[in-house]
Amino acid sequence: NAGVTQTPKFRILKIGQSMTLQCTQDMNHNYMYWYRQDPGMGLKLIYYSVGAGITDKGEVPNGYNVSRSTTEDFPLRLELAAPSQTSVYFCASRPVEAGYLSGANVLTFGAGSRLTVL
Amino acid sequence: AQKVTQAQTEISVVEKEDVTLDCVYETRDTTYYLFWYKQPPSGELVFLIRRNSFDEQNEISGRYSWNFQKSTSSFNFTITASQVVDSAVYFCALSVRAGNMLTFGGGTRLMVKP
Numbered sequence: 136n137a138g139v140t141q142t143p144k145f146r147i148l149k150i151g152q153s154m155t156l157q158c159t160q161d162m163n164h165n166y167m168y169w170y171r172q173d174p175g176m177g178l179k180l181i182y183y184s185v186g187a188g189i190t191d192k193g194e195v196p197n198g199y200n201v202s203r204s205t206t207e208d209f210p211l212r213l214e215l216a217a218p219s220q221t222s223v224y225f226c227a228s229r230p231v232e233a234g235y236l237s238g239a240n241v242l243t244f245g246a247g248s249r250l251t252v253l
Numbered sequence: 254a255q256k257v258t259q260a261q262t263e264i265s266v267v268e269k270e271d272v273t274l275d276c277v278y279e280t281r282d283t284t285y286y287l288f289w290y291k292q293p294p295s296g297e298l299v300f301l302i303r304r305n306s307f308d309e310q311n312e313i314s315g316r317y318s319w320n321f322q323k324s325t326s327s328f329n330f331t332i333t334a335s336q337v338v339d340s341a342v343y344f345c346a347l348s349v350r351a352g353n354m355l356t357f358g359g360g361t362r363l364m365v366k367p
Contacts, residue, residue: 171356185353
């Protein structure tokens with residue numbers, strides 16, 4: 136039972152390089168999220184998706200792009216990496232639930248991807 | 254917009270002490286959900302509990318207990334007889350009914366010393 140899988144676990148980038156963080160979930164969850172966690176800080180939402188083909192910005196979207204072509208995959212693209220993007224990135228997913236519990240579902244997180252931009 | 258505040262950035266206790274982690278939230282929604290997650294030194298995020306706004310009953314699970322008070326917009330977490338394995342960063346989080354996002358507090362780092 137894989138859950139949410141993120142790759143790579145660690146990466147060092149030079150300023151100006153680009154890369155994609157991969158995220159895959161095998162739980163058929165509609166909702167997927169990308170958060171970043173800066174050292175000693177909480178998690179901030181970068182982008183999220185409520186289903187294939189639908190994405191939306193979170194609190195800190197600048198410098199990132201996402202796509203959601205399938206239910207399973209939600210890659211995060213960093214263009215022109217900057218030192219301010221040094222962080223741990225977490226992908227998460229949750230199922231949809233209608234009715235009074237809409238919005239209540241628990242997120243399942245991946246193990247995180249530690250990115251350093253030098 | 255939602256906001257979660259964890260005023261205690263770091264707490265240090267000696268093993269077997271009781272410790273309470275504070276969480277204060279802000280939302281205009283009348284139906285919302287509160288969560289606690291644990292992040293041990295290994296880095297993963299582990300779900301601990303979810304509470305619905307319409308259920309103010311406190312909850313106990315082993316050495317863990319949670320006190321939800323709508324009157325003060327607080328959802329505090331108490332660890333009784335702390336152990337070294339409780340050392341972690343603990344996050345409080347909030348989502349609202351029909352909302353798409355989970356908003357996190359800044360986290361409290363708990364260090365339990367032997």
